[in-house]
Amino acid sequence: MKRSEYLKILNLAKISLEEYNNWGENEIYKTSIADASYGKIVSTEIKRQISPTEIFGSKEELERLREKVNSCKKCPLGKSRLNAVFGIGSSNADLMFVGEGPGYDEDHKGEPFIGRAGQLLTKIIEAMGQTRKTVYIANIVKCHPMIDASNPEKRSNDRPPTFEEMEICKPYLDMQLDIIKPKIIVTLGASSTKGLLKSGEPISRIRGVVREYKGIKLMPTYHPAALLRNQDLKKFVWEDMKKVARYLDMGEI
Numbered sequence: 266m267k268r269s270e271y272l273k274i275l276n277l278a279k280i281s282l283e284e285y286n287n288w289g290e291n292e293i294y295k296t297s298i299a300d301a302s303y304g305k306i307v308s309t310e311i312k313r314q315i316s317p318t319e320i321f322g323s324k325e326e327l328e329r330l331r332e333k334v335n336s337c338k339k340c341p342l343g344k345s346r347l348n349a350v351f352g353i354g355s356s357n358a359d360l361m362f363v364g365e366g367p368g369y370d371e372d373h374k375g376e377p378f379i380g381r382a383g384q385l386l387t388k389i390i391e392a393m394g395q396t397r398k399t400v401y402i403a404n405i406v407k408c409h410p411m412i413d414a415s416n417p418e419k420r421s422n423d424r425p426p427t428f429e430e431m432e433i434c435k436p437y438l439d440m441q442l443d444i445i446k447p448k449i450i451v452t453l454g455a456s457s458t459k460g461l462l463k464s465g466e467p468i469s470r471i472r473g474v475v476r477e478y479k480g481i482k483l484m485p486t487y488h489p490a491a492l493l494r495n496q497d498l499k500k501f502v503w504e505d506m507k508k509v510a511r512y513l514d515m516g517e518i
């Protein structure tokens with residue numbers, strides 16, 4: 266194919282993807298504006314399945330998704346939050362941490378894991394030889410679950426997300442996983458572990474045992490907030506993180 270033809274097709278794909286709001290599918294429809302304007306150029310080439318990341322790159326894709334989340338009101342948490350908390354880190358991270366949901370500090374700043382539990386998570390990440398910039402950190406729900414939804418200025422107003430809230434928000438996490446393609450996910454605490462694995466087992470039993478979510482290895486461990494309450498749990502998290510680091514180094518777990 267000629268370079269000029271290829272560039273036209275690429276451009277077409279960009280236009281199609283831009284008008285294409287329905288995430289979750291990635292086939293470009295024949296009836297797009299791009300089709301109409303370029304007519305016959307829309308060849309079989311363009312009708313093959315194209316992943317958005319092939320065109321935009323994972324960083325841009327994540328930013329597009331962030332914008333959607335910033336304006337999301339799909340569940341009631343969207344009404345009371347101050348800021349949606351999308352996620353932070355590398356769009357190519359091999360290691361992704363998934364917490365339960367933003368708290369007071371995160372809701373105010375729009376960044377995950379920046380309160381006391383977050384500072385401990387940062388230390389855990391650094392002890393693994395990584396940084397907040399080399400991994401990716403997100404939550405299973407992007408908006409602050411509050412006990413009293415009328416009072417986002419109140420401290421200690423956090424609660425775990427409900428099963429329903431997790432189910433409604435999870436497609437965003439799934440899309441983050443599709444874009445970032447980590448080698449391993451670490452779920453922090455019972456909420457995100459249960460939300461992804463649909464398992465009723467207590468975190469004390471399920472932690473440290475590698476599972477899979479959507480074909481990606483998943484290591485459940487305790488939430489850093491639990492470590493702040495009970496120092497004795499630190500050794501278990503350290504055991505689990507050593508397994509994760511070994512998997513990233515050697516490919517075995």
Ligand code: SF4
Pocket residue numbers: 334337338339340341342343344349406407408433434
């Ligand atoms: Fe949307 Fe998730 Fe926020 Fe609910 S928690 S409003 S689904 S982004």
Ligand code: URA
Pocket residue numbers: 364365366367368371376377378379380382383404
């Ligand atoms: N706890 C979480 O689960 N997530 C955050 O972002 C902060 C605290």
